[in-house]
Amino acid sequence: MGLMQKGYQTEPCENGMKALQTLENFKKKRVPLDCAIVDIRLPDIDGLKLLKVIKVNYPQLPVIIITGYGSDTVAEEARTADAYLEKPFTMEDLTKVLETMEGAGKEAPVIQAPPRESAAEEKSTSAYALVSIDGSADLVSIYRKFYFHQNVLYCDAIRGDYDLVLLLQAPAMDQIKDLVEKEIKTMGGVAEISLMGVDTPVFGENVVNIMGSVDRALGRDKGENVAASNQTARTRVSSYVMLEVEKEKMEAVYPSLYFNDQVVNCDYTDGKFNIVLLMKGTSFSEIEHVIQNRFKTLDGVLRIKEYPIITLFET
DSSP states (O other), X not given: OHHXXXXXXXXXXXXXXXXXXXXXXXXXXXXXXXXXXXXXXXXXXXXXXXXXXXXXXXXXXXXXXXXXXXXXXXXXXXXXXXEEXXXXXXHXXXXXXXXXXXXXXXXXXXXXXXXXXXTTSOOOEEEEEEEEEOTTSOHHHHHHHHHTOTTEEEEEEESSSOSEEEEEEESSHHHHHHHIIIIITTSTTEEEEXXXXXXXXXXXXXXXXXXXXXXXXXXXXXXXXXXXXXXXXTTSEEEEEEEEEOGGGHHHHHHHHHTXXXXXEEEEEXXXXXXXXXXXXXXXXXXXXXXXXXXXXXXXXXXXXXXXXXXXXXX
16 A cells, blocks of 8 residues: 555565466566565465575566564575565655666566476376274284385375375376275275375466476475475474365465475375375474464365374384
8 A cells, every 4th residue: 555655556465376476477468567575474485485486487577575574694595685674664665675676677588388298208196095003903014014015105104093194106096996995905904094096286277387486496396206205204203284175265275385394295185185295394393383373274274184104113
């Protein structure tokens, strides 16, 4: 409102994902922008990470970083911004900075899309299996059998109302279901199994591309290699966190989970939960804090279950 009263046209964005969608839409329409004003505290992605993404994907767009949590460290991390303002500041302070911005009307270079998969590349399907073991069965023995199974990408023992989480992989979902019926359910000691297929969420036209561009700009490979990500998580404590989210709110909720620094992997699934996260932390209480304060407060989240991973033996 303050900027509009000063004669500026503004495009407010409630979070980082909305900002990136807005930037992409303006680029497609070839509408020039004078500046992006980015707060460090955002609901989905850290403002300093958003700064880096903007500088990679829209290098000629000036960026002003604003924050109420200023420090020498934050100021140093924001050094690639074109300006840095600590709250509280006045509209006069902000407009003075805006007047110094250059680059209005310059068109950002076209970002090349990542190469498409070759038709000859082998496809695979994945699914999570939540497994309960009979109380009288030898959990370690069953764990070892699953751990070294050729169709089990990884196997983790957990605390909660299930005992094991398996990530199964096969060329097709029918083969995974066949594996479950013939090899998992029939294994001695298996009491119950719940299967959740991993799928690709159906979002708006440019959401998936934007999420990919964020990963590339930040030098991340989240989702590219689940097994490697899982191994990384093992260097600290880690938990599976499973969420049931309203389908119509999924497009808003999913990026907030995906971009969280403590989320190693974020999968969209079918079954009793529709999102499965692998989270890491310095302690389980740290993971619980993020769940309670960042995830449970998201509009559309109906329920959350955490399954801390426990170590049965060292590999």
